[in-house]
Amino acid sequence: MKLTDANVAKIYKRHLFDTSQGKQKFAEGQLVNEKKLYQRENAIISINEDKEIVTTGNPMLNKETKSVKADGTETWFITSKIPYKNDKSEVIGLIGISLHITARKLLEKYLRCVF
Numbered sequence: 001m002k003l004t005d006a007n008v009a010k011i012y013k014r015h016l017f018d019t020s021q022g023k024q025k026f027a028e029g030q031l032v033n034e035k036k037l038y039q040r041e042n043a044i045i046s047i048n049e050d051k052e053i054v055t056t057g058n059p060m061l062n063k064e065t066k067s068v069k070a071d072g073t074e075t076w077f078i079t080s081k082i083p084y085k086n087d088k089s090e091v092i093g094l095i096g097i098s099l100h101i102t103a104r105k106l107l108e109k110y111l112r113c114v115f
Contacts (some may be wrong), residue, residue: 042067049081050094057083057091064101076105 049060059082067075081096 005006050096051096053083054091057085059083066105074102075100076102 003047045065051056053060059080061080061082063079065077065079067077071074077098079096079098081094083091084093084095086092
């Protein structure tokens with residue numbers, strides 16, 4: 001999950017649940033710089049999506065994307081981002097949720113080759 005302010009300046013990412021011991025509990029969140037995690041092109045696309053959602057107030061739902069990390073590793077996600085509004089219905093940021101689907105994409109690729 002990520003929370004972004006209306007200026008799309010700060011991104012707060014948090015793993016919602018830590019299930020390492022079979023219990024659901026909140027894990028520690030951290031401030032991250034998206035440009036350091038992903039290649040510049042991927043980071044710019046994500047930041048521009050965030051800016052559009054904050055500006056228009058329109059959500060982005062279930063977008064399938066390939067991201068390339070700075071080390072060249074490819075990862076796939078299904079992402080939804082929705083505007084976060086105050087009690088006056090003004091957009092003050094966004095909430096984004098991504099589901100990691102790299103394993104599914106690799107399986108799909110394998111099955112296309114086999115059949």
